[in-house]
Structure formats: structure tokens, C-alpha cells
Amino acid sequence: MVSGRSLEAATALITGAFGAAVIVSSLDNGIGWSAAGVESGTFPLIVGLVILAGSLFNLVQGWLHARAVILGPSELRRLATLFVPAAVFVGVIPLIGMYPAAALYVFGALAWHRRGSLLLAAIAAIGAALALYLMFELTFQISLPRGALGTFFGF
Amino acid sequence: MENLEALMHGFGIALSGNHIFLMVIGVLLGILVGVLPGLGAPNGVSLLLPLTFGMQPVSAIILLSSMYWGALFGGSVTSILFNIPGEPSSVATTFDGYPMARDGRPTTALATAFGSAAFGALAGVVLITLAASWVAQVALAFGPPEYFAVYFLAFASFIGMGGSPPIKTLVSLAIGFALAAVGIDTVSGSVRLTMGIDEMVKGVSFVVAVMGLFGIGELMIAVEEEFHVKAISSKVEWREVFRTLVGLPKHGWALLRSAAIGCWMGITPGGPTAASFMSYGIAKRLSPRRANFGKGEPEGIVAPEAADHAAGTSALLPMLSLGIPGSATAAVMMGGLMIWGLNPGPMLFVEQKDFVWGLIASMYLGNVVAVVLVLLTVPIFAALMRVPFFIIAPVIVIICTVGAYSVSNSYLDVMLMMGFGVLGYLFKKLHYPLAPLVLAIVIGDKAEDAFRQSMLMSKGSLGIFFAKPLVTTLILLGVALLLMPTIWRTIGRMMPRSEVKP
Numbered sequence: 001m002v003s004g005r006s007l008e009a010a011t012a013l014i015t016g017a018f019g020a021a022v023i024v025s026s027l028d029n030g031i032g033w034s035a036a037g038v039e040s041g042t043f044p045l046i047v048g049l050v051i052l053a054g055s056l057f058n059l060v061q062g063w064l065h066a067r068a069v070i071l072g073p074s075e076l077r078r079l080a081t082l083f084v085p086a087a088v089f090v091g092v093i094p095l096i097g098m099y100p101a102a103a104l105y106v107f108g109a110l111a112w113h114r115r116g117s118l119l120l121a122a123i124a125a126i127g128a129a130l131a132l133y134l135m136f137e138l139t140f141q142i143s144l145p146r147g148a149l150g151t152f153f154g155f
Numbered sequence: 156m157e158n159l160e161a162l163m164h165g166f167g168i169a170l171s172g173n174h175i176f177l178m179v180i181g182v183l184l185g186i187l188v189g190v191l192p193g194l195g196a197p198n199g200v201s202l203l204l205p206l207t208f209g210m211q212p213v214s215a216i217i218l219l220s221s222m223y224w225g226a227l228f229g230g231s232v233t234s235i236l237f238n239i240p241g242e243p244s245s246v247a248t249t250f251d252g253y254p255m256a257r258d259g260r261p262t263t264a265l266a267t268a269f270g271s272a273a274f275g276a277l278a279g280v281v282l283i284t285l286a287a288s289w290v291a292q293v294a295l296a297f298g299p300p301e302y303f304a305v306y307f308l309a310f311a312s313f314i315g316m317g318g319s320p321p322i323k324t325l326v327s328l329a330i331g332f333a334l335a336a337v338g339i340d341t342v343s344g345s346v347r348l349t350m351g352i353d354e355m356v357k358g359v360s361f362v363v364a365v366m367g368l369f370g371i372g373e374l375m376i377a378v379e380e381e382f383h384v385k386a387i388s389s390k391v392e393w394r395e396v397f398r399t400l401v402g403l404p405k406h407g408w409a410l411l412r413s414a415a416i417g418c419w420m421g422i423t424p425g426g427p428t429a430a431s432f433m434s435y436g437i438a439k440r441l442s443p444r445r446a447n448f449g450k451g452e453p454e455g456i457v458a459p460e461a462a463d464h465a466a467g468t469s470a471l472l473p474m475l476s477l478g479i480p481g482s483a484t485a486a487v488m489m490g491g492l493m494i495w496g497l498n499p500g501p502m503l504f505v506e507q508k509d510f511v512w513g514l515i516a517s518m519y520l521g522n523v524v525a526v527v528l529v530l531l532t533v534p535i536f537a538a539l540m541r542v543p544f545f546i547i548a549p550v551i552v553i554i555c556t557v558g559a560y561s562v563s564n565s566y567l568d569v570m571l572m573m574g575f576g577v578l579g580y581l582f583k584k585l586h587y588p589l590a591p592l593v594l595a596i597v598i599g600d601k602a603e604d605a606f607r608q609s610m611l612m613s614k615g616s617l618g619i620f621f622a623k624p625l626v627t628t629l630i631l632l633g634v635a636l637l638l639m640p641t642i643w644r645t646i647g648r649m650m651p652r653s654e655v656k657p
Contacts, residue, residue, distance in 0.1 A: 004585075011581045015326050022333045025348045029340070037611040040340040043603045044348055047332045054326035061322070062585075070584070075379050082378040086371070086552045090573055093556075094566060102553050109549045128550070132557065140206060142561045 002071035008062025012055045019051030085109065097147030103129040162284055165512030168213060169520055177214055178221045178517065182525045183532070185225020189241045190233050190536045192544075193374035193551045196226035196242060196484040197593065201362040202558045204491050212495045213513040219491060220471070220514060221521045223484050224276065227427070227467050228529040229536065231268045231460060236261060236537055244427035244463045247435040251448060251455025258451055262392045265533065266399035267453050268460045269526050271410060274403070275461035276522040278414035279421060279468025283475070283515055291476035291501035299608035300619050304629035306602040308636070309479045310591070312423040315636035318432060319588040327587050331595025332602075334359045341600055342607055354567050361490050361596040363559045365483070367572040368589050370555035372579020374548060391533050406457045409438055413458045417465025422473055423636075426482045426590050427466040434462030468518065475511060476501055479598060483590040486597040 022044055029041030071079075089105040096104075103125040110121035136142045168174070181203075188199035200219050207215035230242030235252035248268060255264040297305070314324045337348045338358030349355035403410070413434040420430035438458035439448045448455045470481030471488075478500035480486035492499045503511050559572035582589055595602075613619035621627045 007581065008585055011585055011587075014578070014581070015330060018330065018333070021350060022348060025350060029345055029347050033610075033615045036343065038607045038615075040343040040345050040347060043606070044333060044336045047329045047336070050329040051326055051333065054322050054329065057322045058326065061320075071379070078378045079375060082375060082548055085549070087573065089549075089552065090556060090569055093569065098557070098560075105549050105553065109545055113543070113545045128553070132553070136557060136561065140561075142205070143564065144557065144560065145566060 001069050001073060002076070003067060004070045005063060005065075005067055007070060008065075009059055012059035012062055016052055016055030016059065019048050019053075019055055022048030022051065081112075093145055093147060095147050095149060097150040098144040099129040099132060100149065101147075102132055158284055158288055161288070161508065161512045162516060164508075165514075165516030166520075168509055168513035169217065169517040174214060174217050174513075174517065175520070175524075177218045178521050178524045179528065181218045181221025182225035182228075182521065182528050185222035185227075185525075186229035186232070186529055186532060186536055187225075187539075188222070189226035189229020189231075190539060191547060191551065192233075192239060192241060192377040193370060193548070194554070195230070195369055195373065196223050197365045197369045197487050198555070198558070199226055200484055200487045200491075201365045202554065204362065204487070204494070205561055207491065208494065212492070212497055212507075213510045215491065215495060216488065216510065216514050217517045217521070219488050220518065221524070223467065223488070224518075224521050224525040225529070226484075227276075227464055228269065228272060228525050231272065231463075232265070232529065232533055232536060233540060235264045235268060235456075236533075237540055239540075244431050244467070245459070246428070247431040247459035248456060248463075250435065250459075251450070251452050254449065255451035255453075255456065260451070262390075262395040263399050263453075264451075264456060265391065265530070266396040267403070267456045269529060270400045270403045271406070271413070271457040271461040272464040273522055273526050274410050275414045275417050275463065275465035276468045276518075278461075279418055279465045279472075280515065280518045280522070282418050282469055283472045283518070287472050287476045287511075287515070288504050290472065291504040294477050294501035295505075297501070299605045299612065300622070300626045301629065303602065303605035303609055304620060304626045304633065305477055305479060306598065306605060308629050308633040309424050309473070310595070310602075311633035311636040312425060313588070313591045313594075315639035316420070316423065316425045316429065317588050317591070318425075318429045319586055321640045323585070323587040324591055327582065327589065328591040328595050331592040332599045334364065334592075335596045335599025336603065341604060352567070354565065357563060357565075359571065359596065360562045360568065361487065361593055362562045363568045363572050364575050364596055365487060365593055366555040366559045367575025368579035368582070368592065369483070370551060370558075370579075371573065371576025372583055372589075374551055375576065375580040376583050378544065378548065391530055396530065403457075406454055409442075409454045409457050410461050412441075413438065413461035414465040417462035417467075418469045420462070421466035421469030421481045424470070424473070424479065424481045424590075424594065425466070426470070427463045428590075430466035431459035431463040434458040464522075468522075471514075471518075474499060475503060475514075478601065480594060483593045486590075486594045490597050 026041040026044035026048055030039035031041045031045055032039055085108060089101050093101050106128040107121050107125035110124055111118060136144055185199060188194040199222050203219060203222060207218060226242060230240060230245035231248050233239045233241040234245040234248040235256050238249050238253040240246040240249055252264045252268060310328055314321050317324050338356055340347050346356055416434045417430045435458050438454050439445060442454055444452055470485040474480040474485045474489050480489045489499050497507060556569055559568045562568055579589060609619050620630050
């Protein structure tokens with residue numbers, strides 16, 4: 001279970017960490033005024049400081065206000081059923097390539113919800129991969145990643 | 156008069172078979188992304204972007220802008236029939252649109268929405284026709300300090316008028332700026348903010364950010380809220396459509412007021428979402444039938460719809476004449492303009508007359524096409540909503556993934572997109588606005604360049620922003636907008652509590 005308070009805090013910490021990274025990184029580029037004008041690290045430094053300060057403010061604000069639970073167990077479960085398969089799909093692309101990954105993703109989604117037969121799910125999966133191929137590879141000539149598997153088979 | 160001549164010339168360009176065909180395709184695709192939760196106008200336009208690279212710029216912008224109109228209309232369809240806003244900007248339409256449809260008057264609700272939307276869009280286009288070239292002419296005399304001041308004003312108005320918590324808006328905006336700075340610095344040529352990853356030299360594309368923030372993020376919001384599709388009859392009765400449209404003028408005052416709010420919010424980048432909420436709120440406060448709001452009051456549909464479309468349309472005015480997009484979708488389109496080799500801003504009106512006036516003329520036609528098509532296709536797209544969400548979700552994830560990958564054939568972009576997805580979800584959930592982030596990615600570099608060039612002119616003195624009346628006025632206006640939330644709060648505290656929220 002996640003309360004509004006911890007979600008606010010987590011978000012503020014993420015943005016704050018990003019701000020801090022921007023500040024540190026911008027120091028490498030030089031800050032301030034040189035013969036060539038404003039040095040290239042200056043603008044990112046200011047922006048990074050704004051992010052960090054704003055995040056601190058949001059952290060405190062979030063901590064003071066929202067207390068109620070905004071994500072119960074059922075919400076979290078629904079989020080996971082979307083996000084985990086999506087993350088797995090994206091994660092396996094370098095291994096097995098876009099087409100098999102997309103086909104497995106569609107197949108998995110249909111099979112999981114047990115609507116219709118597995119055969120239907122398989123047809124939909126192959127259809128999805130084929131549609132991607134026709135749309136991108138043939139029509140717009142954008143080559144989608146083949147993955148290690150594709151390299152292995154020389155595809 | 157000169158504008159009218161140019162507009163007629165524009166109609167000559169827009170009224171070709173090819174362009175009408177593109178309008179129809181664009182509007183239909185737009186309605187599709189507008190109807191589907193998780194896909195919206197910014198995503199749809201980003202997805203189409205790579206396909207336009209081989210086109211004439213004017214054809215490309217007609218396709219993309221038509222998609223925008225289609226998406227704006229499509230979002231209202233699901234708001235009214237299913238109580239599910241297909242677009243963030245049509246959330247306010249659900250308040251009265253859905254109750255009216257539920258009470259057995261879906262056609263009246265749809266026709267009221269589309270009629271007011273068309274009026275709002277028309278108001279926006281007329282404003283562009285009359286004012287855009289004038290604004291561009293003024294802007295031709297702008298130097299770097301004036302430009303920086305205008306950018307400052309734009310960002311300040313987000314913070315002051317966007318309607319989200321100001322500090323959250325500021326953080327969102329600043330993150331966009333930081334992301335814009337990633338990669339090679341255009342002034343010095345040095346590499347910035349790559350965090351040790353060599354591939355980051357190419358920078359963070361706004362398309363990747365849009366796919367994640369609006370695509371994956373919105374999808375997560377949609378599954379989490381688990382909407383239940385309760386089908387309302389989606390049959391359109393044409394007799395009722397005409398009766399409703401003929402009756403619209405009795406809401407004339409509400410229409411005019413809402414369109415004006417929309418145009419204002421579109422030009423100063425408050426965006427369509429903020430415009431529709433603001434317009435609804437004001438309509439509710441001013442209406443004698445206040446108690447009826449939320450129960451199917453026609454003006455509760457008129458106000459958000461007219462403002463939404465007026466804002467969406469007029470968001471293109473600053474994009475064309477100043478190079479500052481007024482909404483997230485306009486920002487994506489402006490990114491497209493730059494990829495096609497055009498330089499958004501006042502020079503467009505001098506160098507690319509065909510492009511500018513062809514686009515403006517197509518906006519008149521595109522909205523007519525959109526109203527007709529959306530009425531004809533309501534039953535089809537409504538049927539689409541009955542496709543179970545667990546089928547739609549993987550399709551949208553795959554589309555966003557491929558969309559992010561195809562920007563520069565990079566797997567890193569796909570990873571970034573997933574990161575943006577999580578961020579987009581958190582931001583949406585906690586009322587951080589997303590539009591400023593996208594806007595800042597697109598125009599962050601330009602704003603920074605303007606600042607650094609101004610500093611070069613003044614040899615490092617900030618005084619240059621207070622040297623001439625125009626710059627000073629713009630900067631002071633920006634500061635005033637920044638302070639708006641604080642001022643309102645102070646006034647709110649001093650006023651007696653009696654007339655707050657009916």
C-alpha cells in the first residue's frame with residue numbers, strides 16, 4: 001500500500017536526484033563568464049539548482065499534507081499487470097528482437113486473460129508481428145531491432 | 156485586406172485533392188488516438204512525424220494539424236458516451252456531457268459539444284488569420300533580449316496560470332530545460348550532461364519523452380483507475396443534430412466568453428486543458444442555472460468544449476509567429492517544423508508564405524472536415540471502446556516502443572521512454588503538469604541561446620533586459636504572472652469566505 005505522502009516523497013526524491021546530477025555534471029563544463037561569453041555549464045547549473053530547490057520544497061510540502069492511501073492493493077496489482085509485462089517486453093528486445101518480443105507480448109496478454117482459445121491468441125500474436133513488419137520494415141523502411149537471436153540466425 | 160488576399164491564396168493551396176485526402180486521413184487517425192485512452196494528440200502527432208519527412212512541409216503540417224483537430228474531437232466523444240476522457244483536455248466535458256447522454260440525450264450532448272467546439276476552433280483560426288502576421292511583423296524587429304523576454308513570459312505564464320501547483324510546474328519546466336541541454340551545446344560545441352553515457356551525445360528527443368510521458372504514463376493511469384465501459388447508445392439522430400446546432404446561438408454569450416478564454420489560454424501557453432477547466436469554472440460561477448451544472452446542463456458542455464478547441468487552435472499562433480508553441484501538441488509540431496528545415500518564427504511569414512497561409516486555410520477546412528467525420532464515425536469509434544483494455548494496452552505499449560525506437564534506431568531511447576513512462580505516471584498522479592516539460596525540451600535550447608546572445612551583447616550585464624521599454628515590459632509582465640498564484644492566494648485570504656465555490 002502506498003500513501004500519497006510516500007508517493008510525493010518518492011517523486012520529489014527522484015526529481016531532486018536528477019537535479020543534483022545535473023548540477024554535478026554541469027560543473028565539468030565551466031560556470032560563469034569567460035572570454036567567449038556565458039560558459040556552457042552555467043545554464044544547466046541554474047536549472048539544476050532550480051530542480052533541486054523545487055524538489056526539496058515539494059518533498060516538505062508532500063510530507064506535510066497528503067496522508068491518505070492513494071494506491072491500495074488492487075490498484076497496485078492492476079498497475080503491475082500492465083507494467084511488468086511491458087517492462088519484460090522492452091527488456092527482451094535486445095535478446096530476441098522486436099518481432100518475437102511483440103508476438104510473445106500479445107500472446108501472453110491474451111492467454112493470461114483467458115478469453116478465446118490459445119489458437120486465437122497465437123494468430124493475434126503472429127498478426128501483430130506481421131503488421132509491424134509490413135508497416136515499418138516495408139512501408140516506411142525503418143529497420144526494427146533483430147536482437148541477439150536475429151543475429152544468430154542471420155536475419 | 157492583405158491578410159484576406161493571402162488567405163485566399165492559402166485556400167488555393169489547401170483545396171487540392173491531395174491535401175483534402177491528407178485532411179481526411181489526419182482527422183480519422185486523430186479521432187482514433189483521441190478515442191483510445193493512453194494515446195493522445197501529442198503521441199499521435201509524434202508517431203506520424205517520421206512519416207512526413209519525405210513530404211512537402213505544407214502537406215506534412217496539414218496532415219499533422221488535421222490529426223490534432225481529430226484528436227480534440229475524438230476526446231469529447233468518449234467523454235460524453237463513456238464518461239472516459241480520451242484526452243486530458245476533455246475531462247471537463249465529462250462533467251455535464253456524460254449526465255446528459257446518460258439521461259437519454261446522447262445526440263444532443265454530442266451535437267452541443269461539436270457545435271461549440273467548431274465555434275471555438277473558428278474563433279481561434281480567425282484570430283490567427285487576423286493577428287498572426289501582425290505579431291510576426293512586430294517580432295521581426297526582435298533581438299535576442301526580446302526573444303528571451305518572450306520565452307520568459309511564456310514559461311512564467313505556465314507557472315502563473317497553468318492551474319497546477321506552481322512549484323511542481325517549475326520543477327517540470329526545469330527538468331525539460333535540463334533535458335534540452337543534454338548533448339552538444341550549440342554555442343560552444345562542448346558536450347553536456349551525458350552522465351557518462353556516450354550515446355547521450357545525440358541528446359534527448361522530445362518524441363521519446365512524449366511517448367513515455369503521455370503514452371506509457373497515461374496507460375498506467377488508465378489501468379489503475381480501471382474504468383468500466385458503460386455503453387450508452389451511440390446512434391446519432393440527424394434531426395436532433397440539426398435542432399441542437401440551430402439552438403446553439405442561445406448560448407451565444409457563453410460561446411463567446413469561452414472562446415475568448417480559450418484563445419487567451421492558447422496564446423499564452425496555458426494550454427487547452429487549463430482553458431477548459433477555467434472556462435467550465437467561470438461558466439458555473441456566472442450561470443443563473445448554477446445548480447444544474449454537473450447534471451447535464453448544456454452550458455456545462457458549451458463552455459469547456461469551446462475553450463478547449465479555441466485554445467488548441469490558437470496555440471498555433473505563437474508557434475507560427477514567435478516560435479513558441481502554446482501546447483504540448485503544438486510543441487511536437489514545432490519540432491517537426493525544425494526537422495523539415497523550417498525555422499518557426501516571424502521569418503516564416505516572409506520566407507514561407509505558402510506554408511503559413513496554406514496551413515491557416517487548411518485549419519478552416521480541417522475543422523469542417525473534422526465535425527462532419529466525427530459525426531459520421533461516432534458509432535464506429537464507440538464500438539472500438541468495447542474492445543477489452545487488456546488487448547488495447549499491449550498494442551499501445553508496442554506502438555510507443557517502436558515510435559521511440561524509430562527516432563534514431565536506438566535501444567537507449569526505448570529504455571528512456573520507459574523511464575519517462577514511470578515519471579509521467581507519477582507526475583500525472585501527483586498533479587505535476589507534463590506540457591511544460593515537453594515545451595521546455597523543444598524550445599529550451601532556443602531560450603538558452605537567446606539568453607547567452609543577450610549576455611554577449613551586454614558583456615555579461617543583466618541590465619540589457621531593462622534597457623528598452625519593450626523588453627522591460629515583457630520581463631515585468633512575466634514577473635507579474637509568476638507572482639499571480641501568490642497574489643490570488645493573498646486576495647483570497649483577505650476576502651470574506653462567502654462567495655467561494657457555490
